[in-house]
Amino acid sequence: MYPILLLLIVLLIYGIAYVFHGKKILEQKIVKADGSKPTPAWEKFDGVDYVPANKYVLYGHHFASIAGAGPIIGPATALAWGWLLPLIWILFGNIFIGAVHDYTAIMASVRHGGVSVMTISENVMGRKARYIFLAYVWFALVLLLAAFLSVAASTYVDVPTAATVAILYMPISLLFGMLVYKVGLNVRTATLISLLLVVGAVLYSFNAPTYLTYEGWIVVLALYSFLAAALPVWYLLQPRDYLNAYLLWAFVVLAVIAPLLLPFLKFTGPAYISFAAKGSAIGAPPGSLPATWDIAWFWPTVPLVIACGALSGFHSVVGSGTTSKQLSNELDALLVGYGGMLTEGAASSLAVILPAALVWDFASIAQSAGIPLELVAKAGINITATPNILKFTGAERFYTAYGFAQAMAWSRVVGIEAFPILFTGFKTFAAWTLTAFVLTTLDTANRLARFAWSEFFDWVKPRSPGLHKVLTNRWIASIISVLIGAVMAYPKLPDPLNPGKFIYAYSIVWPAFAGTNQLLAALALLTTTLWVYVILKVRGGLSLLMLIPALFLWVTVTAALIVWLIFIVPYLPAIYIVGTGTIVAISVGLDFLLIILFIRGLRMASKQ
């Protein structure tokens, strides 16, 4: 199989899906988006969270927020099944579940004044569902904050030049916002100026590392997250994410160009390895017994491994949180929500899976491409110790595959002797891209936690308006979530699985996150499916287009969580059982409670 052929097939599938599934069915027949209806961004404009945004700016924000590390690390880990099954899941899940989930979450929120999908659940599943859902999401967001604080801090310690890029990137983003909003410069000129500065900053940072300890970065990033989550969206979030979108496109476009420059090289990786990968692929903690067992059956556990690339519950929280409050026109939602999700699928499949499938066996691909093994060794890849891509951990698989494929392609243009330097350059670029998205997710997650917190305390308002005002104050609500997140990311605990080593406190509960996040996706999709059925009164075959994927996802995620409870939790050390096990058990209980509420809502709607 030639990569270029697969690349064209993938692009064609995405194009067809966008036009026929997204525009013709979802937008025009199911949701019936109307460009003349005023959106909450106009109706509830407050200059802080509700601010109308240009659709390309909003696309950048939405994409950068939902991307995080998910579309990159997950698919790289999923290569343990071979490259074909993950690719099929990304295409299928992305189009029929993820894009539907993201788009309908945005539109449901827009039609309900910009509130979250959790609050919307009250209209179709009752008040109990709303508060359970909100508390669950708030907790998941705090856990996400802890994990991303830790990931970003660790990355800046490991790649100190990425820290300098991040430090320089913020003032450039603010400058872009000021040029457009305050000076009145047209967007094109402001973009050009800002992008030139970004390129300059990136090039300068190659030789400008910023060193700080892990703990130091946790404090700095927590303060950053607190400030960024409370500042007006037009001031930092919109301009920063708009510029981020260019970084993303550069990343995806380069991933597309590489196979074009290497049209006759074949994949060296196996399309299929096994239906059951090791338990470590689905988050069994390293060193635990289940991590070594073949219990990661592709179905039902694949959503625990590949999240954002195919579908993720976090997306519904972003879509019905920050995105819906900035949507200027209902017709923009297709590009932002559906298009954003397809772009994420493209990042997963084109920038992670295809390069990995291509360069899987280093010696074999180097020989096919005519690259001497000495040059590969000079690039830092020890072919004896790491004969193939699977020998690396998830993130390293991605950096290496991306860097290797790009270096192979561009060394054909600039000369084969440039291979090592090109490899280092593109590998670093891949690391920067990852951290740019991690930083965006860090402050968006805190802003979303603030929204969930505020919506949760709605009931206080009629009883004590003063207390409600204090509780939902944006600065107070922002600091509570990030403080708890930082407390979970900061301290080290003795690792019960590796005596003498340490883990960060959040790691005790983190393995449960994949399950809770995907459970959230199932519940959000069930909510919007019911919204389409009950509120929009869509019936017949069209409603099945949402109902079938929603139920399939619920069954899949529930089965995956049960696999976790049976095969992983009982074999973990006590501290993990208390942390992760409790969360997974609560999630399964909640899962069944909400499906009962869903069925009740569906039956009541059918009788009407």
Add this chain to the structure above:
Amino acid sequence: MKAKEAVGLLITILAVLLLLYEVFYVNLTRGSIGVKGEITTDAILVSTGFLLILIGPWLWLGDVPVAIKKLVEAKTGRKA
């Protein structure tokens, strides 16, 4: 200029100076900002600049831009 704006301007100037000093002067003279595995004065200064640059311009210029306000008022017919 209101007090809030003056404070914002001062913070912005301070933040820009800190960033320029650390990213250019310190890095070019010492080859890095800070020392690996340590919390140094340089690391604290560059972090302070990074955080202050988020607040300074917001206090100084941070009211909702007139262009957005006018657009909202024109579209909704209400005072934004």
